[in-house]
Amino acid sequence: MAKVDPNGWLVTFSDLITLLLTFFVLLLSMSSMDRKVVSESMTLLGGDLGFASRKSAGRLPSKYEFVVELLQRPWEFRNHEERIRDLLFPDDLLPKEVSRSTLEETVKFLERPEGLAILLTEELLFPLGGHALEEPAKSILARLVPLILAAPNDVNVSGHADSLPGTTMDNDTLSALRGMAVLEWLLKLGVPDAKLSVSGYGQRMPVADNATPEGRALNRRVEILFKTSL
Numbered sequence: 001m002a003k004v005d006p007n008g009w010l011v012t013f014s015d016l017i018t019l020l021l022t023f024f025v026l027l028l029s030m031s032s033m034d035r036k037v038v039s040e041s042m043t044l045l046g047g048d049l050g051f052a053s054r055k056s057a058g059r060l061p062s063k064y065e066f067v068v069e070l071l072q073r074p075w076e077f078r079n080h081e082e083r084i085r086d087l088l089f090p091d092d093l094l095p096k097e098v099s100r101s102t103l104e105e106t107v108k109f110l111e112r113p114e115g116l117a118i119l120l121t122e123e124l125l126f127p128l129g130g131h132a133l134e135e136p137a138k139s140i141l142a143r144l145v146p147l148i149l150a151a152p153n154d155v156n157v158s159g160h161a162d163s164l165p166g167t168t169m170d171n172d173t174l175s176a177l178r179g180m181a182v183l184e185w186l187l188k189l190g191v192p193d194a195k196l197s198v199s200g201y202g203q204r205m206p207v208a209d210n211a212t213p214e215g216r217a218l219n220r221r222v223e224i225l226f227k228t229s230l
Contacts, residue, residue, distance in 0.1 A: 063087040068151050071226045074116035077109045084109065088143055095136035098124070107140075108218075110207065115153060115228035118144065119207070122178075122220035129168055131177035133185055141182060144224065145189045153226040155191075157183045158199040160223065162216035163206070176200025182222050 067084055070076055077084065089103055106124035110117040122128070125137040133141075148155055159179030161171035168174075176198075183198045208215035 064146055064150055067147055071116055071151050071153060072228060074111045074228060077111060077116055081109050088147065089140065093143065095139045097136040098140065110223070112225060115226045117223040117225040119218075120222050120224070121218060123217065125182070125222060126178060129166065129174070131174060131181050133181050138185060141185055142189055145186065145191060148186065148191050148195070151226055153228060154197070155195055156197045156199060156225040156227060157186070158201055158223045158225065160201050160205055160219060160221050161203050162219040163203045163210040164216065170202075172200060172202040175202050178222055182224070
C-alpha cells in the first residue's frame, strides 16, 4: 500500500489560494476606474442632485419632481424643453468644457412611441469615432442619475450612428459600444442594473437628414429612453 504524505493537502490548499487571488485580481481589474472622476461625480450626487441623506431619505428636490411627473406625459416635454434643460443642467454645475450654447445643441428631448428620450450627441459624449466617454460627459451623465432613480420608468440606453461608413469599426458595433459605455457609467454611479437595458441601432434610426453635416452630427448620438409603455 502506498504511503500517504501527511502534507499533501498543502498542494491543494495552495492551488485554491492561487485561484482565489486570480479571481479577486480579475474583479479588481473589471471595476477599476479614475478615482478622481468617481469622487467628483459622487460629490455631485451627494450635493445638489439630492440623493437622499439620512435626514431626507425618500424626498426628492422639487425640480426633479416636476420632471418625473412630465415623464409620464412625454407629449408635454416640447413645451418645457428649455426649462427642463436648465433644471437638469444648471450653469453653476456644468463642466467648464461645456457651455450653455453647446448644451442646447447637444442635448435634446424626443417623444418616442415608447416614452421620452433624452438625446445626447457624440460631440458631448465621445471623441470622433471613439467609444470611451470623455471626462465632461461623465459629469453630464451624473446629473441624470437622480432622475433615473426617482422615475418609476424602466430605462433603455441606445447607441446610434450616421450613415457614413466607420473608419475603425462598423456602425452597428460602434453604436453598441457607445450604448454600453453610457450604461456602464450609470451602473457605476449607482443605478440598479434591473432598471437598465441597452441597444445598438447603427444608422437605422436617424433623427435628422444624413445628407448634411448637421444632420449627421445629430444622428451620432446616445438616447436615454424613459419607457412609459411596454
